[in-house]
Amino acid sequence: xxxxxxxxxxxxxxxxxxxxxxxxxxxxxxxxxxxxxxxxxxxxxxxxxxxxxxxxxxxxxxxxxxxxxxxxxxxxxxxxxxxxxxxxxxxxxxxxxxxxxxxxxxxxxxxxxxxxxxxxxxxxxxxxxxxxxxxxxxxxxxxxxxxxxxxxxxxxxxxxxxxxxxxxxxxxxxxxxxxxxxxxxxxxxxxxxxxxxxxxxxxxxxxxxxxxxxxxxxxxxxxxxxxxxxxxxxxxxxxxxxxxxxxxxxxxxxxxxx
Numbered sequence: 606x607x608x609x610x611x612x613x614x615x616x617x618x619x620x621x622x623x624x625x626x627x628x629x630x631x632x633x634x635x636x637x638x639x640x641x642x643x644x645x646x647x648x649x650x651x652x653x654x655x656x657x658x659x660x661x662x663x664x665x666x667x668x669x670x671x672x673x674x675x676x677x678x679x680x681x682x683x684x685x686x687x688x689x690x691x692x693x694x695x696x697x698x699x700x701x702x703x704x705x706x707x708x709x710x711x712x713x714x715x716x717x718x719x720x721x722x723x724x725x726x727x728x729x730x731x732x733x734x735x736x737x738x739x740x741x742x743x744x745x746x747x748x749x750x751x752x753x754x755x756x757x758x759x760x761x762x763x764x765x766x767x768x769x770x771x772x773x774x775x776x777x778x779x780x781x782x783x784x785x786x787x788x789x790x791x792x793x794x795x796x797x798x799x800x801x802x803x804x805x806x807x808x809x810x811x812x813x814x815x816x817x818x819x820x821x822x823x824x825x826x827x828x829x830x831x832x833x834x835x836x837x838x839x840x841x842x843x844x845x846x847x848x849x850x851x852x853x854x855x856x857x858x859x860x861x862x863x
């Protein structure tokens with residue numbers, strides 16, 4: 606198997622927790638510097654909504670994409686909602702209100718200072734005018750990254766389709782039948798979207814789940830994968846602004862079969 610020229614750092618759902626993301630990225634930088642190997646940071650989507658600092662989180666994402674050019678944003682459903690509302694010529698007011706009041710959109714707009722801009726068209730115009738870098742990062746986001754043994758996606762995949770023929774909506778939204786699928790797939794799928802039951806990473810036969818509910822639990826998870834696609838360890842950012850601890854834990858039980 607050819608060795609990939611980087612170490613992969615897959616980060617679960619951020620949901621506006623820039624206070625956790627910033628020290629986690631600093632830890633990745635230190636680890637990469639010590640190893641001499643360039644990091645490829647894969648954000649598994651849902652950068653925005655719910656948490657208090659979506660704008661700051663996207664600033665950190667943009668900086669990471671520039672600093673380590675192999676890095677990518679994998680589009681989550683919340684990223685798609687935000688991009689759609691901020692760039693569409695016509696917005697469904699019912700959907701927008703649901704996003705604003707029930708899905709964490711209010712906190713996102715508050716972080717951008719856009720709540721006083723008036724109606725949705727004024728908000729969107731102000732966003733596009735002042736945050737073009739964020740628009741570009743979200744537009745360039747991808748539905749999936751497929752390596753030799755691992756695939757990285759936001760929500761999961763349809764087990765009945767080949768990994769290269771997935772529906773983009775499924776990759777952002779699927780829960781069942783993916784989460785309960787008992788068999789093997791062509792790749793081990795690393796995903797977020799559905800918070801794990803114990804707010805720790807979980808491994809099943811065909812998947813590794815790393816959404817540990819950061820916006821509510823204060824635990825943001827990063828899976829570290831070696832150049833030859835061995836699971837190395839986890840990095841966790843745990844806490845809240847001003848008091849965040851970075852911990853490194855071995856990935857016992859998460860190793861892939863030879």
